Amino acid sequence: MKKTLLLSLALSVGLLAGAQQRNLSNIRKAEVRPIDQGFNHINETSVQSTYTGGEIYNRSGDLLKTNIASSSNVYGIFSYEQRVVSAQPEAGMVFFGNRAGGPLGATGNDIKVAWGANESATWSNYVITPETGFNFRYPSTVVYNPAGNTNPANMVAIVSGPFTDAAGWKGQFFGSVKLDGQNKNITYQNNEPNIYINHLNIGLNVTKNGHAHVASQRLNGTSTNYLSAGWEVLNGSFNVATNQFDWEPVVQVQPALLEDGRIDANSLVFSPDGSVGYLLGTAVDADPDYSPYGLEWPVVYKTTDNGETWEKTEPFNFSEINTFKENLYPTRADLDLVVPRWYNKWVGGNRNNGATVDIHGNLHIAGIVRSTNSVHPDSLNYFYTEEPVLIFDVFMNGDGTWNAILVDSVRTDVVDAANPYGMGWDQRIQMSRTSDGSKVFVTWGDTDPASWGINFETNQQPDVFTWGYDVTSNLYTLPVNVTALTEYWGENFWMHVSDMVIQNGSKYHIPVSTSVPGATQDNPLTHQYLSGVYFDESDFILLGSNKTEKPAAKLQVSQNYPNPFNGSAEVVVSLVSPAGVSLKVYNLLGQNVLEVAERKLGAGSHILSINASSLKSGVYSYVVTAGNERVTKKMIVK
Template sequence: MAVAESPPQGNNLNSVTFINNTTGFAAGDVGMIMKTTDSGESWSIQKSGTYNRLASVDFTDQQSIGYAVGNNGTILKTTNGGVTWIDRPFNNNEFYYSVNFPSDDQTGYLTGISSTDTLGFIYKTVNGGDSWFPLNAGINGLFNEAEFPENSNTGFVCGRDYSNVNPIILKTTDGGNTWTNQSQGLTGTFNSMSFPQNSQTGYVTGYPGKIYKTTNGGVNWISQLSGSNAQFYSIEFPENDQTGVAVGTFGYYMRTTNGGVNWTGYSVTDPNNNFMYSVSFSNSNTGIAAGMIGALLKTTDSGFTWNSLKKGSNKWTESVCFPVNSQTGYVCGSGMIMKTTNGGEEWIPQSADGNTVMFREILFPFDNETGYVVGGTGRIFKTIDGGQNWVRQIVFVGAELMDIDFPVNANTGYISGDRVILKTTNGGNNWEQLSPPSIWLNAVSFPSDNETGYVAGESGSSGRIYKTTNGGTNWLQQTTEIVTGLVDVSFPFDVQNGYAVEWAGKILKTTNGGTNWSSYQSGVNTYGICFPNNNQIGYATGGSYGASYLLKTTNAGESWNKLNTSYNNQLTSVCFPFNNDTGYIVGVTGAILKTVDGGGFTDVYSVSEFIPEKYFLSQNYPNPFNPVTNLEFGISKSGFVSLKIYDVLGRELVTLVNESKQPGYYKIKFDAGNLSSGVYFYRLVVSSPNPMNADDFVAVKKFVVLK
């Protein structure tokens, strides 16, 4: 059965490497590992089995054996080209920055730092990662990268000292038994090295704008560049010591074609100007740069120009709801509305107003068919067919709209926004402006009837809560302690027991209808709150860039525990629709996180670029194989999709797909257990919905079953 595979998501990509002209890997935050078999044109997500940050990925000369390392002692190993990754943790108190297997699959090096005493280290293995032992570097510092250009004996390590001022370059010629400090007289801090052909000629780069070159194995390092304040995270010379690229902050990179005599600075065309953390070339012309929020850029002219592969996302997902069952749900955010009908396994784009509005809240109050989405300047859209069509509701309001609530029936609803409260009594056909408090109102909640409700927001730096008991005609400010802006308010079950969330970290609680409010300081920024089906167990989103959390209470908000999501960006909204176990969180970079056990996140999806720019059929992997392989394809328009297996005589053997498909990325596992060893072909045909048109796309590739 075909499963739509999200394209690479909006988490940072920290490392990229190519093992031949077409096959490469990228690794990043939240345990992200991706693989390409067509020089970076398309990428598939590998199941890493971890949500820890991965900082480095490297493959041995065997090409099928690779390692990915990162936070909390994570060392992953694959022996089948990335099909499966096995976690072989070494020390949970350590963060690993780089891994390098220079010449065989047995001897490798690992650099990193201890999270307990911030001491840097270099480890070595001589048995393929089964065990690691420490090397005495002779100096304390942070070691960012290890590079062994020719063999496992002669290598270099670069980094910085603990003052974050002085650079470190160490060299060994005896496999790490002894190290020589080569950084005397140098300035800056170093992040990356490249020795393109041998251990004599190499380059090192870092901050601020530093690039040094050696032509005598590190005895002397000559400054190649000064006067730039950029931070360069990665440097690569593809096939010789003349043409090279250094990539870094805000999409800025420098390039030389004469061995560093001259460097010219450029900015990539990526509109987000994302940081680029790693660069790798598959040959002298073709390279990939990876970076912040999932950015992937490709060059085919030796790094002179770079084009975004549009795999990252600067979208925000703002709101999520599952109206009546655990299968059908909706999310909205910056320029998009998405729908799932299989519990979040696939998310299909929907359209409203050309997908240009920052939608803040989506609500299907009573069924899966009739819903509303609000946001932007006076934008209200309604659907009565489960999101197939969204019709704009006409309101003459020039204010930003933030939240919507329909408390007890499909007729009466409320919307809050920038100094505005709107009310409808006829299912959204008409909206009247009430007399609101003159503040920015982020949230509205009418718990159990159309008369008693609450709004929360901010005036300047002060957070405020207001209450009405007459359907919004009058609003009375509630007395709370001094708080900053309030971003959410919820009375989940009755008008007496409610909660409000302050973005600076306080969670407020009332048990008497807002007359009094107590507070709990969570210690992290908070944005949304949800109590699924009782007043005891509840959830709130927390954190910011660098670390995000799900906060959970089991005692009605008296205390809250932080659950680490291993997601490194802000989370904005939380929804546990029917029980305390299955829930969803959405946030910046288009993240959609799912848990099925009340806080342990098993799936991470991304609203990146859901629709490929063109049709494609990727080469299967692994290939040759026995008996299971992966087939991937993408379609840019809806159509009837056929994917079939044929033998060398052209006889049809297996039908894998034969149905209509939405635009998206798809991945299929094919089990060839019933096929004999030999060469076979797989053919993808995408046909236009109009039977009078010719096939939109046809592609054929071959694979080998080897038993």
């Protein structure tokens, strides 16, 4: 897709002519280093850059895009949940797996796995064909390197995703094959009768100890009317005797959610040693402990036994994070209260968050977080304020609290589906880490109006941006626009980023792919590996945020007595200082079914009475609010 084609989405011919007068005032000067011209092009066609201009954002100048694969249409690689790019840091190799077709060969029903050294323009590939009558769709691919192996032919590709037959969506596939084509073992499972589709391609990963994991969101219903039926996780382990992966029965994880159970921005990530894993998305949790303001917040489950069992992480009020208080607007009803809200495809058009796990086993979530602003005195009616759109790295501290660091601002809105291409795209925020998890990285695609000298409103000409954080030293980098004013300026569509980076001395290389699309979503694409995206150890210079401390509790609430009960029960509320106190009861759908009106109470202990005579038998939650504090407990009505 050429620059001029995308510019025509929003700009007149006059503006196009003006685009040649670029505003360079905001671009940092940097040294340009020559590009090695001595590459051999054996397996695929390569594209080389010989940019020798003056000012660029990235200080390396040694970017190179190499053609490595192609697809029949965008549906082979468009989903952010697919694992398309992966790496083996110890071997210094990068892998790209996609639904094939297009100018570089294989059919649109096959999977092509391509691989090469991080800085090389020479790539090899292997094509995986499905069983007769089946078609691979939306595949995820990752490669496992058995201990002690140095030969790429003995590495094992793991694949998963949905498949179709002549009648439509059929089920999901999973399995493995060596890169030399030996020991191919792929299982095809039909969907359950009430499941419309089960993609089985969320966060496919494999740990150093040979454990593979992939998740899926189960969609219950039909193509025109379906709901989320929760997640399922598939776990496998490498069998050294067969050079294949043995797979266990799926594990189902069913969070209780509002809004028809909808959950967005799904991720599955594991720690460097594989001992800790997280399954997550953004949603409105039905438990007010986890969603005290009824907004999209992370819903997170944790495993410590290789994915066999999953437990919900303890609740945390994200409005307590100091970085949010410093950068987001407060609610109108309470100028001391900042209520963060995660973006998703229904709110602001963003479809994904990045996620990874650091050296300490702590989860990091990179995403766009906005504040909410209330016009209602009880702070239940929210709308978005006209504030800067910001990306944060939000992460666990390891003690039940969370913290955050501001990464960068988002410069443009998403491109919606009403453009000539026929499919929209967002900033495609993704995360990576070093092999040991001591450094984490955020990479995204955005259009920078300052570099173009044009007031772009949507992300029509995406560049590759990246940012890094050293979790051991608490130092982070400046955000860098890698591709601005280079040969690849504004031509970085459908970006995918590896979950692992490759360290070479003091440099941390981030494997990135971009694609050259056709005129519409149904035309073939060529996929390119972008080498030269890296940070140096010396780039980690800024000190991170102070740790979020758990505030001292000013409100204590007892369990209702009796419990279970019918009729009435009592709750003891203890206050450190005078406050307005209210009590609300919610059913499992999050609906407010009973309320004790707010009244001013002094310091000390007080008894509140709950009259449940109008409630049906079942499990309820009651929320006691005193000032800015709230405590949630469960109760059972007989």
